[in-house]
Amino acid sequence: MHSLAVIGTTFAITFLAELPDKSMFASLVLGTRYRPIWVWVGVAAAFAVHVAIAVTAGQLLALAPHRVVESVVAALFLAGAAYLWWSSFRQEHEEDVGDHDAAREAGTPDRFLRVAAASFGLIFLAEWGDITQVTVANLAARYDDPVFVLVGAVLGLWAVAAIAIGVGAKSLNVIPMAWVRRITGTILVGFGVYAAVMAITG
Numbered sequence: 284m285h286s287l288a289v290i291g292t293t294f295a296i297t298f299l300a301e302l303p304d305k306s307m308f309a310s311l312v313l314g315t316r317y318r319p320i321w322v323w324v325g326v327a328a329a330f331a332v333h334v335a336i337a338v339t340a341g342q343l344l345a346l347a348p349h350r351v352v353e354s355v356v357a358a359l360f361l362a363g364a365a366y367l368w369w370s371s372f373r374q375e376h377e378e379d380v381g382d383h384d385a386a387r388e389a390g391t392p393d394r395f396l397r398v399a400a401a402s403f404g405l406i407f408l409a410e411w412g413d414i415t416q417v418t419v420a421n422l423a424a425r426y427d428d429p430v431f432v433l434v435g436a437v438l439g440l441w442a443v444a445a446i447a448i449g450v451g452a453k454s455l456n457v458i459p460m461a462w463v464r465r466i467t468g469t470i471l472v473g474f475g476v477y478a479a480v481m482a483i484t485g
Contacts, residue, residue, distance in 0.1 A: 289428045293435025294442075296422070296470060300363075300415045301443040306406050313405070314448035317398045323441075323448050324395075325402025330440040333410045334419055338433045341423025353482035355424075361475035363414050363421075364468040371461040371468070415440070418471070425478065 301307055306326075313322040410416055419436045423429050 286428060286431045289426050289431040290435035290438075293419070293422050293426075293432050294439040296418060296474075297415060297436045297439030298442055299466060299470065300418050301440055306409045306413070306415075307443055307447045309405055309409055310402075310444050310447040313402050317402075318395075319448045321395050321398040322402045323444055325399035325404075326406050326444045326448070327441050328399070329403045329406035329410065330444065331437050332407065333413075333416055334433055334436045334440065337416045337419035337436070338423040338429050341420040341425075341432070342429050350482050353478045357475045357478035357482055361472065361479075363418055364471035364475060366414060366468075368465060368468040371465045421474075425474070 310322065310326050313326070419432065422436070423432045426432055
């Protein structure tokens with residue numbers, strides 16, 4: 284039951300954190316140009332690699348003394364929450380970012396490996412130092428279940444990629460993007476406060 288809770292918590296936080304992320308929009312644009320399943324394979328592979336790196340970093344962090352780990356985790360969670368709240372108030376006008384490329388390259392056969400590799404490369408580069416990667420590292424340091432954190436994070440990121448590529452940005456109109464950021468930020472505040480209390484009380 285504990286393992287399922289770790290997977291569920293990691294999935295929910297990662298899913299929400301990735302919704303307003305640049306990688307989600309990049310996946311959306313790629314999905315307008317190439318076959319969605321080809322794009323998803325490349326994007327999914329890139330996410331899996333980044334989650335593995337983040338979980339490894341979190342496990343290395345977990346080797347430090349307990350109070351140090353909790354203090355660092357609290358600081359990173361609170362910093363991530365502050366960033367999400369701050370960015371939620373910015374008016375981002377990135378509409379129709381891919382309209383000029385909406386027409387698929389007529390007469391040019393898209394090869395699976397080329398499209399998947401291009402999608403992998405774009406997302407792999409875009410995710411470095413991303414709030415989602417930092418969050419996954421924090422969760423891996425917080426919980427003593429790296430495999431289940433990895434599973435939850437990968438599934439969360441894959442779900443977002445599937446929505447972005449297959450359904451498109453219209454599916455996100457139900458909840459304004461700014462509020463997605465604020466909801467995620469509030470959740471991270473809760474984790475940050477909890478970690479801070481653990482660091483103080485030991």
